[in-house]
Amino acid sequence: MRPFWPTGRRGQQIFLMKRHSSSLASLVRWLDEIGRMTDEPGRLTRTFLSPAMRRANTRVGQWMRAAGLTVREDAVGNLIGRLESTAPGAKTLLLGSHLDTVRDAGRFDGALGVLLPIAALAELKRRGAALPFAVEVLGFSEEEGVRFASAYLGSKGYAGKLRAADLKFRDTKGVSVGDALRMLGKGKFSIPAAAHRSRALIGYLEVHIEQGPVLEAKKLSVGVVSAIAGQTRGRLTFTGKAGHAGTTPMNLRRDALTGAAELVLFAETLARGCEPLVATVGTVAVSPGAPNVIPGEVTLSLDVRHPHDASRRAALKLLLDVAKKIGRQRKLAVAWQATQDNGAVACSPELTARLEESVRTVQRRSLALVSGAGHDAVVISSLTPVAMLFVRCREGLSHHPDEFASSADLDVALRVVVDFLTRLAANTTS
Numbered sequence: 001m002r003p004f005w006p007t008g009r010r011g012q013q014i015f016l017m018k019r020h021s022s023s024l025a026s027l028v029r030w031l032d033e034i035g036r037m038t039d040e041p042g043r044l045t046r047t048f049l050s051p052a053m054r055r056a057n058t059r060v061g062q063w064m065r066a067a068g069l070t071v072r073e074d075a076v077g078n079l080i081g082r083l084e085s086t087a088p089g090a091k092t093l094l095l096g097s098h099l100d101t102v103r104d105a106g107r108f109d110g111a112l113g114v115l116l117p118i119a120a121l122a123e124l125k126r127r128g129a130a131l132p133f134a135v136e137v138l139g140f141s142e143e144e145g146v147r148f149a150s151a152y153l154g155s156k157g158y159a160g161k162l163r164a165a166d167l168k169f170r171d172t173k174g175v176s177v178g179d180a181l182r183m184l185g186k187g188k189f190s191i192p193a194a195a196h197r198s199r200a201l202i203g204y205l206e207v208h209i210e211q212g213p214v215l216e217a218k219k220l221s222v223g224v225v226s227a228i229a230g231q232t233r234g235r236l237t238f239t240g241k242a243g244h245a246g247t248t249p250m251n252l253r254r255d256a257l258t259g260a261a262e263l264v265l266f267a268e269t270l271a272r273g274c275e276p277l278v279a280t281v282g283t284v285a286v287s288p289g290a291p292n293v294i295p296g297e298v299t300l301s302l303d304v305r306h307p308h309d310a311s312r313r314a315a316l317k318l319l320l321d322v323a324k325k326i327g328r329q330r331k332l333a334v335a336w337q338a339t340q341d342n343g344a345v346a347c348s349p350e351l352t353a354r355l356e357e358s359v360r361t362v363q364r365r366s367l368a369l370v371s372g373a374g375h376d377a378v379v380i381s382s383l384t385p386v387a388m389l390f391v392r393c394r395e396g397l398s399h400h401p402d403e404f405a406s407s408a409d410l411d412v413a414l415r416v417v418v419d420f421l422t423r424l425a426a427n428t429t430s
């Protein structure tokens with residue numbers, strides 16, 4: 001096994017920088033090519049096990065092979081590129097993200113986290129550096145929940161977390177997840193066990209665009225995720241009494257909408273004062289919904305997120321208590337129905353500290369960020385410790401065709417991952 005290169009020698013660093021640019025050029029070219037693989041002409045849409053997904057797996061598999069990886073697909077359509085290590089007792093480091101997209105998507109969400117690790121490994125191969133651990137680059141087949149309205153099918157399959165209930169979801173054509181997977185397996189499918197035993201793994205690193213505006217505001221190319229926020233979603237209903245808008249005096253009204261409005265404003269005030277809490281009312285349904293009728297019933301959606309579960313629960317309790325208080329004052333009935341409740345995921349302190357070191361080396365300054373959005377790392381955290389690197393995207397825009405990360409920022413992210421692998425290797429051999 002060849003040792004890692006010294007990093008303190010100026011001449012060699014310059015040499016490496018020059019070589020680095022060809023990996024960056026490959027990454028940019030790959031993102032471009034994969035960004036044109038779509039199921040819908042004129043816009044990027046690539047869903048679970050679709051023809052475009054099949055083409056994407058084939059093409060990304062070719063790039064993996066060229067970087068020295070052996071390639072396979074598992075029973076749920078995940079693309080897995082593996083680089084073995086000759087080191088005795090070598091554990092495996094996982095790197096990856098998802099290859100499916102939302103409808104009318106951008107080119108970077110998901111694909112970046114699959115393609116950048118391949119470029120990093122290609123770079124190490126060019127340098128002739130062997131790693132003292134095996135690496136698996138994972139292109140998860142499903143994360144966005146577009147086809148079956150159920151997210152994380154790919155990473156759940158890989159982590160051994162797929163359940164019989166997951167196979168029952170149906171797409172708009174009536175095809176179930178189980179049917180689709182049996183088609184993929186040419187008639188055969190059984191729920192896979194976890195791809196690895198936890199102790200055989202070092203951890204999981206996911207590179208992803210930020211999908212938010214913080215890095216742009218801080219003028220930084222990349223940041224390190226400290227935790228993925230937990231989230232509670234539900235429906236809050238205020239019920240009063242509908243009545244004539246012209247004949248009912250103001251003091252005799254039981255207006256459900258004015259009560260709901262108080263709660264909406266309270267949610268904003270609360271979250272503004274309790275960073276990093278975020279609270280959002282995204283939908284409001286007013287009944288009966290006529291200009292000359294006092295609103296009798298209002299149902300609003302409430303989405304509450306925080307990196308600490310106890311703080312999220314406390315915020316939710318306060319919001320519901322205030323809703324009830326508003327209800328008492330305004331003679332409205334208040335009902336809450338939770339529809340989703342996911343705990344927060346803390347990133348691994350060890351992997352994150354190492355990633356921060358690499359970020360400081362490449363970018364001088366490291367910034368810790370909380371991910372408000374869910375990622376494959378949420379599911380993989382049940383298998384092994386996780387870390388995440390966020391890359392700045394223009395105006396924080398994502399899930400949109402104008403989603404954009406600059407080549408300069410991709411270069412920084414690529415250097416960080418190469419440095420991270422290098423440091424991890426140096427630490428593993430010492």
Ligand SMILES: [Zn+2]
Pocket residue numbers: 098109110143208
């Ligand atoms: Zn994503």
